Amino acid sequence: MDPGFDPDRPDGDAADPRERDANDPLAEFRERFDVPGELYLDGNSLGPVSDAAERSLQRALEEWRELGIEAWTEADRPWFRYGESLGDDLASLVGADGDEVVVANSTTVNIHTLVGTFLDARDGRPPGILVNELDFPTDHYAIRSQLRQRGYDPDEHLHVVESRDGRTIAEDDVVAALEDREVGIVFMPSVLYRSGQLLDIERITDAAHEHGALAGFDLAHSVGVVPHELSAHGVDFAVWCSYKYLNAGPGAIAGLYVSERHFGERPALAGWWGHEKETQFELRERFTPADSAGAWQIGTVPVLSAAPLAGSLELVREAGIDRIREKSLALTATLIRLVDETLEAYGCTVGTPRAPDARGGHVAIEHPEAERVSEALRERGVVVDFRPPNVVRVCPAPLYTGFVDVHEFAARLRDVLETGAHEDVDPDGSVS
Ligand SMILES: Cc1ncc(COP(=O)(O)O)c(C=O)c1O
Numbered sequence: 001m002d003p004g005f006d007p008d009r010p011d012g013d014a015a016d017p018r019e020r021d022a023n024d025p026l027a028e029f030r031e032r033f034d035v036p037g038e039l040y041l042d043g044n045s046l047g048p049v050s051d052a053a054e055r056s057l058q059r060a061l062e063e064w065r066e067l068g069i070e071a072w073t074e075a076d077r078p079w080f081r082y083g084e085s086l087g088d089d090l091a092s093l094v095g096a097d098g099d100e101v102v103v104a105n106s107t108t109v110n111i112h113t114l115v116g117t118f119l120d121a122r123d124g125r126p127p128g129i130l131v132n133e134l135d136f137p138t139d140h141y142a143i144r145s146q147l148r149q150r151g152y153d154p155d156e157h158l159h160v161v162e163s164r165d166g167r168t169i170a171e172d173d174v175v176a177a178l179e180d181r182e183v184g185i186v187f188m189p190s191v192l193y194r195s196g197q198l199l200d201i202e203r204i205t206d207a208a209h210e211h212g213a214l215a216g217f218d219l220a221h222s223v224g225v226v227p228h229e230l231s232a233h234g235v236d237f238a239v240w241c242s243y244k245y246l247n248a249g250p251g252a253i254a255g256l257y258v259s260e261r262h263f264g265e266r267p268a269l270a271g272w273w274g275h276e277k278e279t280q281f282e283l284r285e286r287f288t289p290a291d292s293a294g295a296w297q298i299g300t301v302p303v304l305s306a307a308p309l310a311g312s313l314e315l316v317r318e319a320g321i322d323r324i325r326e327k328s329l330a331l332t333a334t335l336i337r338l339v340d341e342t343l344e345a346y347g348c349t350v351g352t353p354r355a356p357d358a359r360g361g362h363v364a365i366e367h368p369e370a371e372r373v374s375e376a377l378r379e380r381g382v383v384v385d386f387r388p389p390n391v392v393r394v395c396p397a398p399l400y401t402g403f404v405d406v407h408e409f410a411a412r413l414r415d416v417l418e419t420g421a422h423e424d425v426d427p428d429g430s431v432s
Contacts, residue, residue, distance in 0.1 A: 017334075017403035026319050026327050026398055033247070033400045038381030039409055043397030044221060044362045045385055047247030052311030057249075060307035077310065081277065083301045084294050087255070089313045093321055094219065094238065095229035096257050099292035103242070103306055107220055107254045109269070110239040111142040111187075113296050114256065116268025118185055118214055118237070119150055125184030125212060127152045130177055132161040132169045136193045139218055143187065146268070159183060167195040167351045167364070171203050178211040185214050190228070191221035191360030194387045196332075196352040198226060198360045202233040209234060220244060223255065225328050225361035225398065227321045230257050237262070245361060245397060246316065248309035253302060258293040265289075271298035315399065324398045328361045331396035331406055335363045338410040346417035351391060362395040365413075372422040373413070379421070380412050 021027055033050045040048060063071040063079075072080045088098035104110065119127060127150070129143050144154035159181045161173050169192065178186070186208040191198050201217060208215035214236040219228065224245030230238055238257040242248035258265075267274055267289060274295040276288045289295035316324065332352070339350050343365070351364035367373050367390060374386035385393040392413075396406050416422055 017407045020330075020403040024327065024402065026323060027402060029315060029319055029399045030402065032315060035400050037383050039405055039412070040383045041394045041396060041401065041405075041409060042383045042385055043247070043400070044244050044393070044395040046243055046250060047245060047312075047397065048400065049249065049308075050247055050312055050315055052314050053247060053249065053308035054311070056309075056311030056314075057304070057307045059310075060303050064303075079301065079303050082303060082306055083253075083273070083297050084277075084292070086253075086306060086309055086313070087293065089310070089317070090223075090255055093223060093228070093313075093316065094240075094255075094257055095227070095233075096231045097260065099263075099294070100231065100260055101255060101257050102293045102297060103253045103255045103309065104273070104294075104297040104301070105254055105256075106251075107218070107239050107241045108138045108142055109298070110254055110256045110296070111139055111218070112146060113267055113269040113298070114216060114237045114239060114258070115143050115185065115187065116146045116149070117265055117296070118216070118262075119146055120268055121262075121265045122184060125214070126182040128157045128159055128182045128184055130159045130161065130174070130181065130183045130186045130188075130213070132163070132174070132188060134163050134167075134169060134192050134194060135189060136218070136220070139187065139189070168192070168197045168353060168358075169199065171200050171207075174204055175207045178207050178213065183208075183211065183213045185216060187216045187218070189218045189221065190223075190226065191219075193221055194351075194391055194393070195364045196221070196360045196362045196393075198222065198353075198358050200357075201228070201230075201235060205233050205235050221360050221362070224316055224321075225324060227325055231259065235259065242309050242312075246309060247312040247399070249305070251305060252309055253306040256293060256296055258296060263291050263293075263295070265295075267296050267298075269298055273297040273299050273301060319399060327398040328396070329356050329359065331398060331401060331403065332359055332361070332363050334403055334406050335394060335396060335410070338407065339363075339365055342410060342414055343417070346414065348413070348417070361397065362393055365392045365394060366390050367392060367417075369422050372425040373416060375425045376416045376422040377412060379425075380416065382409060382412050 063075040086103040087101035091101045147154045205215040216237040219240035223240040242252040274297045351366040370390045
């Protein structure tokens with residue numbers, strides 16, 4: 001089945017999907033992944049394993065086996081500087097210098113330590129932190145706890161930009177909030193986890209700076225699929241995870257960026273792994289932070305949860321982030337068109353902004369029965385996410401998803417809705 005296929009369509013988007021796959025310069029990456037199931041469209045929750053990630057994990061295991069403790073200095077990529085070394089590899093994906101990026105901790109822990117750091121280093125800035133109501137909850141949990149630990153009432157000092165439509169955040173409202181409220185730090189996502197809206201990082205950063213505030217971002221839903229220019233845009237700090245578009249595996253080590261302007265600040269959660277490397281093993285009584293983003297590491301780098309990232313980054317860099325973004329936009333444009341043309345009649349609407357520069361890598365399809373629809377899709381071999389209250393989140397990740405896959409997804413979704421298969425799914429998720 002090939003819904004929405006229309007060779008006469010002038011926007012060029014409707015070329016035969018088989019032809020588009022055949023002409024896709026990234027198509028060959030598909031066979032370098034083990035993609036589970038029939039149609040895996042959930043790579044913005046957990047990316048699949050690649051041959052490269054498996055090899056780099058295997059290499060770390062072999063080094064552990066053969067070198068034991070010597071691997072800290074003698075491994076192919078010495079473990080002592082593993083976090084910094086992977087940071088170097090990542091830097092071009094986020095538009096930063098190598099020493100501004102390190103892999104460490106988890107995303108939530110990185111929010112704790114970075115927000116805490118800049119609450120401590122207020123330098124005349126008010127303690128207020130500006131977020132938005134559509135953020136992934138962990139961001140608010142961490143920020144509230146950092147405020148509370150410093151004696152600030154989060155209900156008073158966490159300022160929340162509201163959404164006008166329940167899906168998106170207007171950058172104008174972020175700017176207006178900066179004018180109205182006492183804000184010392186703006187902390188926003190690059191891409192909203194539910195609707196997939198891509199926010200304008202440069203504009204938000206400029207506005208924050210004009211109001212004397214710092215700008216930090218959670219790039220969990222964009223790193224590896226949207227190119228970034230953090231240094232050029234003057235961003236102060238950022239965090240992200242590696243298990244989504246970077247395909248580094250469940251619970252993989254996270255990443256962080258700190259602008260070189262802030263090197264030397266005292267990390268809120270200090271630990272010996274963030275110590276100046278040259279003297280770390282002098283085991284001094286007092287902490288001297290590394291003069292780099294490496295200072296925000298805390299404890300020993302978890303080598304086995306970082307090793308797959310080494311391989312998976314090779315693939316992303318080989319594919320090229322600009323080509324990945326180009327294909328991602330083409331895939332999501334196709335998906336949006338198919339929803340408009342063939343699925344609207346069944347109650348589906350697109351909840352993701354249509355402008356390419358306001359779209360991340362996934363598409364939110366809204367349907368009143370989204371939870372049961374997602375479950376029925378899983379029953380048909382299609383892995384997607386349900387996000388309450390009404391979103392089926394669909395991620396055609398460019399390294400292993402093709403245009404035929406997107407058409408096949410639309411066909412299977414139409415089949416679910418046409419046959420009412422979702423009505424047989426119990427509200428608790430089981431299929432009766
Ligand atoms: C925007 C965002 N931030 C943070 C996280 C999770 O952070 P952690 O890796 O610490 O669980 C997620 C997880 O999906 C997320 O979507």
